[in-house]
C-alpha cells in the first residue's frame with residue numbers, strides 16, 4: 001500500500017515497527033563505522049522519512065526527508081533542523097518532541113514545514129533518543145501527510161457544505177435504511193416537532209398516523225423507486241404533538257439501484273396551502289354561481305321589460321298610429337297646416353315604434369324565443385352588417401337536437417359581445433360566422449380580418465368582455481378560445497358540450 005493512502009493508525013503501526021527494528025539493531029555493541037552503515041541501510045530501506053539529529057544539526061537524512069523538504073543532502077546537513085519548521089509551529093513541535101523523548105508522549109505529532117520552493121507541507125513525526133557515535137542523538141521518523149490533510153480538509157468542507165445545504169432546505173429531510181431513520185435534517189423539528197436526535201435509529205412509522213399508513217407509503221415508495229429515481233406524492237403524516245398534517249413527499253433512492261432499501265425522503269407541510277387552495281376554489285365557485293345567478297336574473301328581467309314594452313307601449317303606439325290615420329282621413333279640405341302636422345305626428349309615431357322595437361330586440365331578441373339560435377344569429381349578423389358596414393357572412397349548420405333555451409341565450413350573448421368587439425376594436429371590413437352542432441357539442445366561430453389581438457389583451461384581468469364570455473361558456477362546461485395575429489385578424493371559438501344540458 002502507498003504511504004499516502006495509509007490511515008493514521010496504519011502509519012503509527014509502521015513507524016513503531018521501524019523503531020523496534022532500530023532498537024533490535026542497536027542492541028549489539030557496534031563500532032562507529034558499522035553503526036553508521038547500519039543506519040544508512042535502515043534509512044535506505046525505510047518507507048518514511050528517517051533522520052538523525054545531534055547538537056542541533058542533522059547528522060543524517062534519508063531521501064524521503066530530502067524529497068519532501070526539497071533540499072540537497074549537503075544543505076540539510078548544514079542547517080538547524082528547526083529552521084524548516086513553520087515559525088508558528090516551532091514551539092509546539094519542540095514541546096511535543098521533548099515529551100516524546102522523555103517517554104511522556106507516544107502518539108505521533110504533526111507540524112508544518114516551509115519547503116525549499118516556498119510551499120507549506122504537513123509532516124507527521126515520532127522521535128526517540130539514541131546513541132550515535134558514542135553521543136546522545138535523536139532519531140526521527142517523519143512523513144509528508146499534506147495530501148491526506150488536504151483530502152481531509154476537502155472532506156470536512158464537503159460535509160460542512162452538505163449540512164448547510166440541508167439546513168437551507170425548508171423541507172424536512174430523512175435518510176432511511178430498511179424503514180429506519182439514519183439521518184434527519186434540522187427542519188424535522190419545524191415540520192414534525194421532533195428533535196433530529198430523537199428520530200435517529202427510530203422506525204419511520206413514528207411520523208405516520210398508524211402502522212397501516214406507514215406500510216402503504218413504504219409500498220408506494222419502494223415499488224416506484226425500483227424503476228425510477230424519484231417519486232412524489234402527498235400523504236397524511238403525524239407530528240410529535242399528535243396533530244395531523246398533510247405532507248408533499250419526494251423520495252429518491254440512494255445510488256443507481258434500490259439496494260438495501262436506502263432512500264432519502266423530503267417532507268413539506270402543505271396543510272395550510274391545501275386549505276387555502278380549497279378556500280380559493282370554493283370562493284371562485286361561489287363567485288361563478290353568483291355571476292350565473294345575476295345573469296339569469298338579468299335575462300329574466302330583460303324579458304319581462306321587453307314584454308311590458310310590447311304589451312303596453314307597443315299597443316298604445318299602434319292605437320295612436322291608427323287614430324292619427326283616422327284623423328288625417330277625416331280632416332276637412334283646406335286645413336293643410338293641420339294635415340301637415342298630423343302627418344308629421346304619424347311619422348314620429350312610426351319612428352317611435354321602430355325605436356321601441358329596437359329596444360325590445362336588444363333586451364330580448366324575440367327571434368331567439370320564437371325561431372331558435374341559428375335564426376337569431378343570422379338576424380343579428382345581418383343587423384350588424386347594416387349598422388356597422390362590416391360585411392358579415394354566416395354559415396349555420398345545426399342539426400335537429402333541441403338546445404336548452406338558457407344555453408341558446410348564453411351562446412347568443414357571447415356572439416353579441418364578439419360583434420361589439422369587432423365593431424369597437426378590430427378595424428375589420430369582413431367577418432365570418434359559423435355555428436355548427438354535431439350532437440355532442442355546439443361550436444360558434446367568429447373570425448374577422450382586422451388588426452388582430454395580442455396574448456396580453458386576451459389574458460388581461462381587466463378585459464371584462466373576455467372574462468364574461470369565458471365565464472358564460474364555463475357554466476356549461478365549455479371553453480372560449482381566442483387567437484389572432486395582425487395578418488389573419490381575430491378568431492373567437494366557443495365550444496360547448498351538449499350532453500349535459502345542465503349548468504355546471
Ligand SMILES: Nc1ncnc2c1ncn2[C@@H]1O[C@H](COP(=O)(O)OP(=O)(O)OP(=O)(O)O)[C@@H](O)[C@H]1O
Nearest residue numbers: 421422425426450452453457463464465466467490
Ligand atoms: N376582434 C378584435 N380585434 C382586435 N382586438 C380585439 C378584438 N376583440 C377584443 N380585442 C381586444 O381585446 C381587448 C379586450 O376585449 P374585452 O371585450 O374583454 O374588453 P373591451 O371590449 O375593451 O371592454 P368591455 O369590457 O366593454 O367588453 C379589447 O380592449 C381589445 O383591445
Ligand SMILES: [Mg+2]
Nearest residue numbers: 420421465466
Ligand atoms: Mg368587449
